[in-house]
Amino acid sequence: MHQVEVATTQETLLDNPEMVLNMGPQHPSTHGVLRVVLRLDGETVIDLDCDIGFLHRGMEKIAENRLYPMIAPYWDRLDYIAAVSNGLVWVETVEQMLGLEVPPRAHYIRVILTELNRISSHLLWLATHALDIGAFTVLLHALREREEILKIFEQQFGARLTCHAWRIGGMPNDAYEGFTEDVQQFVDNFPGRIDQYETLLSENRIWLGRTVGIGVISARDAIAIGLSGPALRGSGVAWDIRKSRPYAAYADLDFDVPVGENGDTYDRYLVRLEEMRQSRRIVGQALKQMPGGPVNAKVPKVIKPPAGDYYHSIEGPKGEIGCYLVSDGTSRPYRVRVRPPCLINLQALRQMCVGHLVADVVAIIGTLDIVLGEIDR
Amino acid sequence: MSLVKVPRPTLGERLKRFFMADMFKGMWLTLKYNVGALTDKDSVKGFGIYTEQYPSVRPQVAPRFHGAPRLNMDPETHESLCIACNLCALACPEDCIDVIAMDIEMSVGGKPRKKKVLDEFIFDTSRCMFCALCQEACPTACLELTQEFELATYSRAGFVWNREMLEQGRESRKFEA
Numbered sequence: 001m002h003q004v005e006v007a008t009t010q011e012t013l014l015d016n017p018e019m020v021l022n023m024g025p026q027h028p029s030t031h032g033v034l035r036v037v038l039r040l041d042g043e044t045v046i047d048l049d050c051d052i053g054f055l056h057r058g059m060e061k062i063a064e065n066r067l068y069p070m071i072a073p074y075w076d077r078l079d080y081i082a083a084v085s086n087g088l089v090w091v092e093t094v095e096q097m098l099g100l101e102v103p104p105r106a107h108y109i110r111v112i113l114t115e116l117n118r119i120s121s122h123l124l125w126l127a128t129h130a131l132d133i134g135a136f137t138v139l140l141h142a143l144r145e146r147e148e149i150l151k152i153f154e155q156q157f158g159a160r161l162t163c164h165a166w167r168i169g170g171m172p173n174d175a176y177e178g179f180t181e182d183v184q185q186f187v188d189n190f191p192g193r194i195d196q197y198e199t200l201l202s203e204n205r206i207w208l209g210r211t212v213g214i215g216v217i218s219a220r221d222a223i224a225i226g227l228s229g230p231a232l233r234g235s236g237v238a239w240d241i242r243k244s245r246p247y248a249a250y251a252d253l254d255f256d257v258p259v260g261e262n263g264d265t266y267d268r269y270l271v272r273l274e275e276m277r278q279s280r281r282i283v284g285q286a287l288k289q290m291p292g293g294p295v296n297a298k299v300p301k302v303i304k305p306p307a308g309d310y311y312h313s314i315e316g317p318k319g320e321i322g323c324y325l326v327s328d329g330t331s332r333p334y335r336v337r338v339r340p341p342c343l344i345n346l347q348a349l350r351q352m353c354v355g356h357l358v359a360d361v362v363a364i365i366g367t368l369d370i371v372l373g374e375i376d377r
Numbered sequence: 378m379s380l381v382k383v384p385r386p387t388l389g390e391r392l393k394r395f396f397m398a399d400m401f402k403g404m405w406l407t408l409k410y411n412v413g414a415l416t417d418k419d420s421v422k423g424f425g426i427y428t429e430q431y432p433s434v435r436p437q438v439a440p441r442f443h444g445a446p447r448l449n450m451d452p453e454t455h456e457s458l459c460i461a462c463n464l465c466a467l468a469c470p471e472d473c474i475d476v477i478a479m480d481i482e483m484s485v486g487g488k489p490r491k492k493k494v495l496d497e498f499i500f501d502t503s504r505c506m507f508c509a510l511c512q513e514a515c516p517t518a519c520l521e522l523t524q525e526f527e528l529a530t531y532s533r534a535g536f537v538w539n540r541e542m543l544e545q546g547r548e549s550r551k552f553e554a
Binding site for chain 2: 066069070071072073074077137144147154155156157158159162164172173176196199200203204205
C-alpha cells in the first residue's frame with residue numbers, strides 16, 4: 001500500500017511546511033473505524049493513506065467452518081446498512097451452484113425488499129453525508145422514511161437491521177398480512193419526501209459550494225480503479241448489473257439507470273436521489289406484477305453443492321457485491337471470497353482528495369458511501 | 378438501455394439563487410414542520426412527531442420479531458415440549474445452545490423402556506445473533522424467539538439462560554418514566 005512520508009530535510013520541524021494529520025479511527029465522519037493519514041500543506045491535502053482492518057472479524061474464514069445455511073446471518077454483518085442485499089448474493093450463489101429453481105413469487109418479493117433496502121441505504125447515506133457537510137435537517141427527514149422501511153423489514157423478517165432475510169431456495173416466510181398495503185403506502189408517499197430533500201439541498205448554496213467540483217474522478221479513472229455502483233455512474237458510466245446481467249426478476253421490470261456527467265460529489269448526490277426514484281418505480285411495478293404461489297423451492301436436507309467454483313454478483317446499494325464460492329462437494333464451503341464494493345470504491349479516495357482541503361476529505365468519504373463492516377470483513 | 382441525464386442547474390435557477398430563494402425555501406419547509414409538530418399531534422398529515430417515546434410508551438414489536446428465547450410448554454399438561462433432539466444446537470451457527478438430556482426408565486405396556494427427556498437447556502444470549510435458525514429447526518415448536526427485547530443484565534453470567542429462565546421467562550424490571 002502507498003505510504004505517507006514526511007520530508008525530513010528541514011533543520012527543525014518548524015521549518016517544515018508539511019504536517020501529518022491522523023483522521024480517525026474514532027472520527028465520526030469516517031463512517032466507522034477508518035483511519036486516514038493525511039499529509040497536509042496548510043489546509044491542502046498533498047497525500048493520504050488509509051489504514052483499515054480495525055473491524056476485521058474474519059468472515060471468510062468463519063464461512064469455511066460453517067454449514068451452508070448457517071453462513072447467511074454472517075453475510076448480513078458485512079454491510080449492515082444493506083443486509084438484505086448482502087444476504088441475497090449469498091443465497092443466489094448457492095442456489096445457482098445447486099441449480100435450484102426459485103419460484104417466481106420469491107423472486108418478486110426479493111426484488112421488492114432489496115429495492116426497499118437500497119432506498120434505506122441511500123437514505124442513511126444522504127442523512128450522514130448531509131450531516132458531515134453541515135446540513136442537519138436532512139438527517140431528521142431521511143431517517144423518518146428509513147424508519148418506515150425498517151418497520152416493513154421488522155414485520156417481514158423479524159429484525160430491523162441484520163435481517164437474515166433469505167434462505168437457500170426461497171425465504172423463511174411468505175409476505176406477511178398487510179405487506180402489499182404497507183409497501184404501497186410507502187410507494188405513494190415517497191416521491192413527495194424526495195422533493196423535500198431536494199428543496200433542502202439541491203439548490204442550497206452551501207451544499208453546492210461544498211459538493212460541486214469536489215472529488216472529481218473521470219470515467220476512465222473510475223473504470224481503471226474498478227469503481228462500481230453510484231460512484232461509477234456519477235462519472236457517466238452506465239454500468240448496472242441489474243441491466244447487464246439481470247438476476248431475480250429484474251429482467252421483467254422497467255427502470256432507467258441514472259448517470260452523471262462531471263463525476264463530482266454533486267453528480268453522485270443527484271445520481272443517488274434519482275436511483276431512489278427508480279427503486280420506488282421498481283417496487284411499484286413488482287408489487288403489481290407479483291404472482292401467487294409458493295415461495296420456497298424443494299431444497300435437499302443437507303446442502304452439498306457439487307465440487308467446483310462459482311462467481312455471482314448483484315447490484316448492491318454501494319456497488320457490485322460479488323461472492324466467489326469454491327466447493328469441494330462437502331457440506332461446508334472450501335473457500336468463500338466476497339467482492340466488496342466499499343473496499344474497492346475506497347481506493348479512489350487518494351485520487352479524489354489530493355489538492356482539496358481537509359474539510360473536503362469528509363465530503364469525499366461521505367460521497368463514496370463506505371461501510372467499514374464490509375471493508376474489513 | 379435507456380438512460381436518464383441527471384439535470385444540472387440552469388441560468389434561471391442560478392438567478393433564483395442570487396435572490397436567496399434556496400435559503401428561504403429550505404427555511405419555509407423547516408418552519409412548516411415546526412408549526413406542524415404543534416398542531417398535528419398524531420402525525421396524521423405527516424408533520425407530527427415521529428420519535429417513539431420509549432420507555433414511557435412501549436413499542437409494539439412485530440409478531441415475527443426475533444427477541445428473547447423461550448421454551449414453550451404444553452398448555453394443558455405443563456410439560457416441556459422439548460424432546461431433547463439437539464437439532465437447535467446443531468443448527469446454531471454460533472454454537473450457543475447446549476441441550477443436556479437424560480434417560481429415564483419408564484414402562485410402556487408393561488415393558489421397561491428408556492426415554493430421552495430434557496434435563497437442562499443452556500442458551501447463551503450474549504453470543505446469540507437472533508438469526509432464528511434454531512426456531513426453524515425445532516420440530517415441536519418448543520424453542521421460540523419472542524417479542525421480549527430488553528436483554529441487558531449487570532453481569533456476563535446473566536446472559537446465560539438456563540432451563541428455568543427459558544421456560545418461566547426472566548424477571549424483567551419495568552422502568553417507570
